[in-house]
Structure formats: structure tokens, C-alpha cells
Amino acid sequence: MIETLLRIQIILICLLLLIVAYAATFWRPPFGVVGKPFTLRLYQRFIISTAIMLVSDGLGCILDGKSGAVVHILMIVLYTVYYSFHTVPIVCYILYADGQLNRNPERTSKLGKPLWIISIAVATTALVSPFTGWLFRINAENVYMRGDYFILFAIVQFTLVGLSFIPLLTGKHRPNPKVYWTLVFFPSISVIGGIIQFMYYGLLVIWPVTTVFLIAAALNIQKAQMSIDHLTGILNRMSFDENLEQYARSTSQHKKFGCILMDLDGFKNINDTLGHYIGDQALEDIADILRKATGRDDVVARYGGDEFAILLPNSDADRLRDAVKRIEREIELFNQMARRPYSLALSMGYSMYNPKKFITTKDFIAYIDAAMYTHKRSKLAPKISEPI
Numbered sequence: 209m210i211e212t213l214l215r216i217q218i219i220l221i222c223l224l225l226l227i228v229a230y231a232a233t234f235w236r237p238p239f240g241v242v243g244k245p246f247t248l249r250l251y252q253r254f255i256i257s258t259a260i261m262l263v264s265d266g267l268g269c270i271l272d273g274k275s276g277a278v279v280h281i282l283m284i285v286l287y288t289v290y291y292s293f294h295t296v297p298i299v300c301y302i303l304y305a306d307g308q309l310n311r312n313p314e315r316t317s318k319l320g321k322p323l324w325i326i327s328i329a330v331a332t333t334a335l336v337s338p339f340t341g342w343l344f345r346i347n348a349e350n351v352y353m354r355g356d357y358f359i360l361f362a363i364v365q366f367t368l369v370g371l372s373f374i375p376l377l378t379g380k381h382r383p384n385p386k387v388y389w390t391l392v393f394f395p396s397i398s399v400i401g402g403i404i405q406f407m408y409y410g411l412l413v414i415w416p417v418t419t420v421f422l423i424a425a426a427l428n429i430q431k432a433q434m435s436i437d438h439l440t441g442i443l444n445r446m447s448f449d450e451n452l453e454q455y456a457r458s459t460s461q462h463k464k465f466g467c468i469l470m471d472l473d474g475f476k477n478i479n480d481t482l483g484h485y486i487g488d489q490a491l492e493d494i495a496d497i498l499r500k501a502t503g504r505d506d507v508v509a510r511y512g513g514d515e516f517a518i519l520l521p522n523s524d525a526d527r528l529r530d531a532v533k534r535i536e537r538e539i540e541l542f543n544q545m546a547r548r549p550y551s552l553a554l555s556m557g558y559s560m561y562n563p564k565k566f567i568t569t570k571d572f573i574a575y576i577d578a579a580m581y582t583h584k585r586s587k588l589a590p591k592i593s594e595p596i
Contacts, residue, residue, distance in 0.1 A: 212270050219266040222419040223259060229419075229426040230255045246316070247307040251429070254300035255422055257293050262415040264290040272352050283346045284338050291334035291343045291361070295327040297418060298368045298398070302375065305391050309379025311504055323368075330364060333357075369398050380504075387428045394421040437510040439488055440495035448509035448517055455521055456569050459561060466520040466528035468535075468558040469576045470494075471584060475514035478550050490550060497542055497552070501534040516554075525560055532558055555584035 233248050233255075268286040271279050302323060307316045337343040343355040372395040376388075401413040435447035443451075455465045472494055479487035494516060498508045507519035520531055535554065543551045557580030559572070566572040 215266055215270055218416055219262055222262050222416050225419050225423050226255050226259050226262075229422045232426040232430050246313050247304060248429070250300050250304040250307060251422075251425065254297055254304060257296035257300060258415060258418050258422060260289060260293050261297060262419070264293070265415060268352060271350070274350055276350070279350050280346060283350055283352065287344045287346065287352060288334055288338060291337065292331040294334075294361075294365065295330050295368060298365070298372060299323045299327050301394055302368070302372045305372065305375040306379070308387070308391065309375050311380075323371075326364065326368070330361065333361075366399075366402060369395055369402060372398070387432075390421070390424045390428055393424065394418065397421070437495075440492055440510050442495045442498070442516075443507060443509040445509065445512055448507065448511060448519070451507045451509075451519055452569050452573075455519060456561060456563070456572075459563055463522060464524065464560055466523045466525070466531075466558060466560045467572070467576055468518040468520075468528070468532060468556055469511065469573070469580045470498075470516045470518075470535075470554045470556050471580055472514040472516075473553040473555055473584065473587075474550075482549055486549065489548070490552065493542065493546070493548070493552060494554070497538045498535065501538045502531065506531075523560070528558055528560060532556055553587075555580050555587070557581070557583060 230252060233252055264286045268283060268290060271283055271286070299320070303316050303320050306319055307313065310316065334343055337355055338346075341355045342357045343361055344358070345353045345355055347353060376392055376395070397417050398414060401417050404413050435443055435450075437444040452467070459465065472490065475487065475490065478490050491510070491514065495508070495510065498516060498518065502508055502518060502520075505521055507521070509517050509519075511517040518531065520528060535556070539552055539554060557576040557578065559576050559579070561572055566575065
């Protein structure tokens with residue numbers, strides 16, 4: 209009786225935590241690495257499938273051996289659901305981790321096709337198991353027993369857990385250490401929990417541990433969302449400053465970075481003439497242009513108001529100048545192609561970071577800021593154009 213109450217309490221606490229984790233994903237910025245709907249949808253499926261596994265596994269163990277025809281039917285339904293969804297959380301994790309570490313939705317989608325085929329095959333096998341006994345049986349005393357091909361199912365599951373380490377080892381983008389080690393936690397603990405639960409049926413290990421991972425991931429998502437500018441979807445000033453300090457600390461002879469500061473010319477004129485809604489649209493357009501003009505690992509941020517900034521890690525002077533030229537080309541292309549009641553222009557200042565030249569990062573930014581305003585003063589602000 210005490211064991212049953214304890215199991216129910218664990219299930220309820222975990223479900224409450226999963227609800228909290230799911231609620232953390234409701235606000236979704238339009239852009240940003242973690243904030244992309246693609247990775248958040250995977251994360252939400254991960255939460256839902258974990259909740260299903262937690263309930264079916266927990267209730268199945270609670271009802272195990274209890275008498276009654278209704279209990280027999282419930283046992284069959286619960287274990288059919290349990291095995292049908294068993295591969296879904298780990299598939300969601302693999303794709304979520306790949307999305308986080310490679311930031312390539314097309315690659316992640318291709319990776320997902322064979323994984324979902326495996327998941328569907330396992331689910332199909334589970335659906336026929338009440339009649340075939342392939343994965344499980346419920347005997348006349350309502351006692352759960354593993355089926356004839358359970359060992360094959362276990363091999364598939366442990367293989368998927370093994371595959372979950374691949375994104376961690378091959379990911380091209382390394383997030384901050386807290387995010388990375390949170391991702392490492394799940395497959396590592398799943399191996400241990402899976403072995404324990406395989407050897408000792410009735411222990412509720414894997415899904416409570418998975419809940420802990422999902423809560424940690426939710427905290428990371430919340431932190432990432434706090435670092436995103438709500439209007440443009442790129443990083444905000446706080447995140448830019450954090451990245452700048454990090455790059456400055458890790459600068460060496462072979463590891464340098466550059467920075468570009470930009471100011472939108474004539475932004476006050478756009479606001480005053482066309483209204484703040486159109487002004488916001490202009491800021492969003494600039495953010496889109498900067499995304500197109502930069503690489504996957506470059507840090508693009510709204511520095512404040514109509515100012516933007518880019519950090520180019522592992523860069524040199526030539527790459528920095530190339531980035532400036534790409535931005536200018538994208539601006540020119542936008543003004544030629546976009547149907548907007550305004551044209552865009554940026555004043556830019558840029559430099560490579562040199563710790564011998566700049567005592568602090570504030571000195572570095574002040575130097576680039578001065579160069580940016582020198583550029584601004586050297587040209588006239590753009591005029592508002594007529595709609596095309």
C-alpha cells in the first residue's frame with residue numbers, strides 16, 4: 209500500500225513538473241536558435257510523450273496483479289500505449305539535440321525520417337502484441353509478463369539511446385556549457401536507468417529522470433528566450449555583452465574576433481513620417497538582412513533602438529571586411545526588390561579586437577562606435593521613398 213502511494217506521488221509530482229516545463233514553451237520568439245518553433249515543437253512532443261510513458265508505466269505497475277475484468281482491459285490498454293510510445297521520447301531527444309547542436313532544420317528532418325520509421329514499426333508491433341504476445345502478455349491473474357520478442361525491443365531501444373550520443377559528438381555548434389551538459393545528461397542517465405529497469409521490473413526510474421532533464425531544458429529555453437529581442441527575434445543587448453566578454457576572455461594569437469556596430473540612417477524620419485508601426489517593420493527588415501549576410505556562428509544582436517551589432521568569432525580582418533561588403537550588398541538588394549515605403553541604409557563602424565590596444569571591451573566598443581558615427585556624418589540620411 210505504501211509503495212503504491214509513493215508511486216502515485218512520484219507520478220503526480222512528475223506530471224506537475226512536466227506541465228511547468230510545457231508552460232515554459234508557450235511564449236515563442238519568431239526567430240533565434242532555441243526559440244525556433246522547429247526545436248520547440250520537438251521539445252513539446254518530448255514532454256507529451258514522456259507524460260504518456262510516465263502514466264502508462266506507473267499505472268501499469270500499480271494495477272499489476274490486481275483482480276477483475278476491468279483491470280485486465282486497463283492493463284492491456286496501458287501496456288499497449290506504453291510500448292507504442294516507448295521510442296518516441298528518445299527519438300524526440302535525438303532530433304532536439306541535433307537541432308540544438310547543428311542548427312540545420314533540413315539535416316534534422318532527414319535524420320528524423322528513419323528514426324520515425326523505427327518508432328512506427330515498434331508502435332505497430334505493440335498494437336498487435338495483445339493478440340500475439342510479441343512484446344508483452346497479461347495473464348489470467350492480470351500479471352504483466354514480457355513477450356517473446358521483448359529482447360529485440362530492448363536492443364532497438366538501447367540502440368536508439370546509443371545513437372543519441374551522435375549529435376553530442378558531431379555537432380558543429382557548441383552551445384554554452386550549461387546547455388551542452390544538460391543535453392549530455394539525458395542519454396547518460398538513460399543508459400543507467402534503462403539497465404536498472406531492464407533488470408528489475410517495477411522500478412520507476414527512467415521517466416522521473418527524464419522529467420528532471422526536461423525541467424533543466426526548460427530553464428535553458430527560458431534563459432535563451434530572455435536573451436532574444438522581442439521585436440526583431442535576434443539577440444538582445446544583454447546577450448551581446450555576454451558573448452563579447454566571453455570572446456574577449458578567450459582571445460589568443462590564433463583565436464581572434466571582429467565586431468561591427470551599425471546604426472539605421474534616417475530612422476527618426478521613418479518613424480515621424482510613416483509611423484512607429486512602419487518604423488518597427490524597418491527594424492525587422494534590418495534584422496532579416498543581417499541574418500542573410502552572416503554565418504551560422506556569428507552573433508547578430510539589436511544593440512539598442514536603431515543600433516545593431518555583429519560579433520564574428522574566429523575571424524580576421526579580411527573576413528570582417530567581407531562581412532561589411534555582404535551587408536552592403538544585401539541592403540542594396542533589399543532596396544531594389546522590397547516593396548516598402550522607405551529605403552534602408554546603415555552607418556557602420558568595425559574593427560578586430562586587440563587586447564593590447566583595448567584595455568577593456570568598453571574601450572573596444574567606444575572605438576567602433578566613434579568610427580560608426582564618423583561614417584554617419586560623412587553621408588546624408590536617406591530620404592523616404594514612394595511606395596513601389
